[in-house]
Amino acid sequence: MQGEQDNICIELRNLVKMFPGVTAVNHVNLKVKDREVFSLLGPSGCGKTTILRIIAGLETADEGEVLIGGQVVNEVPPYRRDCNLVFQNLALFPHMTIGQNIAYGLERKRVAKNEIKKRVNEMLEFMSLEAMKDRYPVQLSGGQQQRIALARSLVLKPSCCCWMNPWRHWTEN
Amino acid sequence: MKILNARRINTIVSMIGYLFVWAPIVVLAIFSFNASAYGVKWESLTIKWYVDLFHTPEIMQAVLRSLLIASITTIFATAIGTLAGYGLYKYKFAGRRFLRMSVLLPITVPYVIMAGALLVYFTRIVHIPLGYPAIIIAHISFSAPLAVFVTLGRMQRINWSLEEASVDLGANTLTTWRKVTIPLLLPAIFASAVLIFPWSFNDFTVTYFVAGVGTTTLPLYLFSMLEYSLKPVLINAISLIFIIMPILLIMLIYLSKARTKHGS
Ligand SMILES: Nc1ncnc2c1ncn2[C@@H]1O[C@H](COP(=O)(O)OP(=O)(O)OP(=O)(O)O)[C@@H](O)[C@H]1O
Ligand SMILES: [Mg+2]
Numbered sequence: 001m002q003g004e005q006d007n008i009c010i011e012l013r014n015l016v017k018m019f020p021g022v023t024a025v026n027h028v029n030l031k032v033k034d035r036e037v038f039s040l041l042g043p044s045g046c047g048k049t050t051i052l053r054i055i056a057g058l059e060t061a062d063e064g065e066v067l068i069g070g071q072v073v074n075e076v077p078p079y080r081r082d083c084n085l086v087f088q089n090l091a092l093f094p095h096m097t098i099g100q101n102i103a104y105g106l107e108r109k110r111v112a113k114n115e116i117k118k119r120v121n122e123m124l125e126f127m128s129l130e131a132m133k134d135r136y137p138v139q140l141s142g143g144q145q146q147r148i149a150l151a152r153s154l155v156l157k158p159s160c161c162c163w164m165n166p167w168r169h170w171t172e173n
Numbered sequence: 174m175k176i177l178n179a180r181r182i183n184t185i186v187s188m189i190g191y192l193f194v195w196a197p198i199v200v201l202a203i204f205s206f207n208a209s210a211y212g213v214k215w216e217s218l219t220i221k222w223y224v225d226l227f228h229t230p231e232i233m234q235a236v237l238r239s240l241l242i243a244s245i246t247t248i249f250a251t252a253i254g255t256l257a258g259y260g261l262y263k264y265k266f267a268g269r270r271f272l273r274m275s276v277l278l279p280i281t282v283p284y285v286i287m288a289g290a291l292l293v294y295f296t297r298i299v300h301i302p303l304g305y306p307a308i309i310i311a312h313i314s315f316s317a318p319l320a321v322f323v324t325l326g327r328m329q330r331i332n333w334s335l336e337e338a339s340v341d342l343g344a345n346t347l348t349t350w351r352k353v354t355i356p357l358l359l360p361a362i363f364a365s366a367v368l369i370f371p372w373s374f375n376d377f378t379v380t381y382f383v384a385g386v387g388t389t390t391l392p393l394y395l396f397s398m399l400e401y402s403l404k405p406v407l408i409n410a411i412s413l414i415f416i417i418m419p420i421l422l423i424m425l426i427y428l429s430k431a432r433t434k435h436g437s
Binding site: 056057058077078079080084085087088089091093094095104105108109152153156 | 332334335337338339340341342343344345348352353356357
């Protein structure tokens with residue numbers, strides 16, 4: 001239906017992942033377009049998390065290819081992939097403030113200091129969590145922590161952002 | 174009533190515990206001011222042992238040597254032990270379980286046996302000269318397991334998604350270590366160093382075997398003083414100094430912590 005110029009953001013071709021005793025991912029094919037919101041649904045243990053971890057590069061695929069922005073990234077290490085995860089347990093760095101957590105990825109990309117400051121503040125404003133900048137993750141509620149985890153990924157403007165179990169903290173309020 | 178009794182018993186038991194810890198130190202403190210050189214019978218109050226102490230260059234040299242050895246040992250043993258603990262926890266390989274269990278072997282083996290084994294090893298097998306190199310290597314080998322042990326305990330309580338999150342956000346392995354892993358392990362690193370330093374500083378047995386000429390550490394010096402010198406009570410004075418220094422240090426750390434907590 002869409003025209004040719006619609007870019008494919010993520011593509012999986014015949015993806016297979018086996019753990020001892022189980023085939024977690026069995027020949028999965030999918031295409032996600034730019035700006036598309038794509039959800040993986042399924043019963044517990046069917047391999048959703050595993051697929052996301054393979055896309056991010058935290059697990060290696062046994063068979064098949066992962067393409068991000070049209071490039072095969074099977075051999076690209078996770079820290080060079082243009083794709084960020086929001087972890088199931090959020091994984092906010094407990095020894096850093098909220099501001100430092102959000103700035104972490106930008107610092108790794110060697111973005112200029114004042115640019116980092118600007119983008120972190122924009123992001124905090126967007127999430128309406130400006131007041132939390134100098135707090136530590138333990139001092140935030142579950143829902144606030146989740147917004148920070150999302151902000152930490154989105155601030156990098158990745159071409160794709162994979163969010164595990166997005167409704168986990170949502171149900172609380 | 175029952176609860177009250179239980180509480181009273183608790184108090185008494187812990188008092189007895191403290192008595193065992195503190196009584197020898199108090200006795201030591203009092204007798205370091207005793208004028209009698211043999212220290213068993215009280216004569217009169219004096220500070221001459223403390224004056225003597227600072228006028229005996231051999232003691233000062235022994236103290237410096239011990240501090241040097243303990244510092245080097247602490248740095249290397251903590252670094253090696255922490256890395257080993259990390260590897261033993263994170264990476265799966267054949268023999269991992271055996272290695273993990275055998276980590277405490279150097280601590281459980283009687284010291285004299287360990288010392289003898291090290292002596293044979295240094296002189297017959299690897300030919301490391303006795304003296305500083307042998308002492309330091311020996312100290313590292315018996316204290317690194319402590320750091321491994323402490324690190325393994327800490328590793329179990331760390332959320333390892335944090336390392337993955339760091340890598341996902343664009344940090345390579347080295348940066349992840351520097352920015353995430355080491356800060357998370359810091360309590361273990363600190364605890365290891367605090368255990369290893371006095372462990373090395375106090376060691377007598379192993380050092381006695383592998384020390385050479387001119388590398389008499391403080392424990393060795395004190396021992397020889399007990400054997401040959403005419404004023405064993407000098408030991409009380411030096412012991413007291415080395416009991417008071419760590420207590421002061423601990424109090425200082427405690428106070429500074431209390432203040433930062435109060436401030437924020
Ligand atoms: N590291 C691992 N080692 C061995 N088996 C694993 C590992 N990770 C996942 N599995 C197995 O792979 C399968 C898929 O797991 P996955 O975590 O992807 O499920 P999921 O769809 O995300 O489930 P949930 O909705 O409960 O989060 C499960 O059967 C799980 O037991
Ligand atoms: Mg899952």
